[in-house]
Amino acid sequence: MIETWEGKTFQGLLNDFEPACKRLLQLSQERGILDGKTALTMKAVIAIYQRLVKNVYTLHEDKEIEFIKEIIQEKSMILTQHSITAKNRISQNAKALMRDGMTVLIHGHSSVVMHTLIKAVQRGIKFDVVVTQSLNHLGQNVKKILENHKIPTKVIQDSAIALVMPKVDCIFVGCEAVVENGGIINKIGTFTLALVAQTFQKPFYVFTESLKFMKEFPLKQDDALRLASNGNEVDIENILIDYTPPEYITLLFTSIGIFTPSAVSDELIEFFSG
Structure with missing residues (x-):
């Protein structure tokens, strides 16, 4: 969603981002992708990602929205890589x-x-x-x-x-x-x-x-x-x-x-x- 979003302000991004997170949670429950589990894990991941987005803005609020989007995408990739390698580290x-x-x-x-x-x-x-x-x-x-x-x-x-x-x-x-x-x-x-x-x-x-x-x-x-x-x-x-x-x-x-x-x-x- 971040990559394809075409708005001009961070507040606009947040306004679209929050409903998208809720929709993701809803779909994960409706389509059974949680493998018999509750939505707690998905809630936790979404909360961490929301925090990531807000922290990036706090650090770079004086920058253009396109720059902020790039940083969010870079941080998202790091988060994804962390998830992929988590089991081996544990x-x-x-x-x-x-x-x-x-x-x-x-x-x-x-x-x-x-x-x-x-x-x-x-x-x-x-x-x-x-x-x-x-x-x-x-x-x-x-x-x-x-x-x-x-x-x-x-x-x-x-x-x-x-x-x-x-x-x-x-x-x-x-x-x-x-x-x-x-x-x-x-x-x-x-x-x-x-x-x-x-x-x-x-x-x-x-x-x-x-x-x-x-x-x-x-x-x-x-x-x-x-x-x-x-x-x-x-x-x-x-x-x-x-x-x-x-x-x-x-x-x-x-x-x-x-x-x-x-x-x-x-x-x-x-x-x-x-």
Whole structure:
């Protein structure tokens, strides 16, 4: 949109840009391109891009609109490249976690978690994975992918996590969004998993791209549900996500580094106030 926009003022660009972002979010939901996820990740990416556009203008407001458009496009390419290489950086950051003989419990189909596990086995590390069955037999799909990469994988019922927890070394999850206090919003069942992990004193690790950082501060589960449903009434028979508070998270492995929840909170505050 930026490249083809033909207006003359930055305010005009903003006036057209905001509705375009809303339309993109709407289309992503209507056309099912979110792969069964909520719109939270798309919201986070849009918010970061909006901030990028406004920051460019703040730095170059005395310049012509065509110059500003060129800078925005250059920054957009950097952002896109960051997204493309994020999984490799995260798996590199997590190298020290992986060791021979360990058993990892995972929940959901996080592409970042899967990439990290596959990269580890490609380095010659031998380990086992336990995956929760989850909705729509997602666990079976994950098992098939991992076993294609020679990773021994077992699927368990979600209700069996307390029985299995003593047998695993750690938990890996992805997320749909990292919120301002260092907590995460992710697939339903993540918070339950974190509660059980803490009971058994098992480390709970989150793997996520920094593009999923979100300037929101849910205080309770209902806040996260409303955020994911665009403020609409939540049907308790069709809940897709839950909120895991920061005190249940050991570390977050992101595309810009490894953080404790409190440190990622500081990073978020600095990012969105900068």
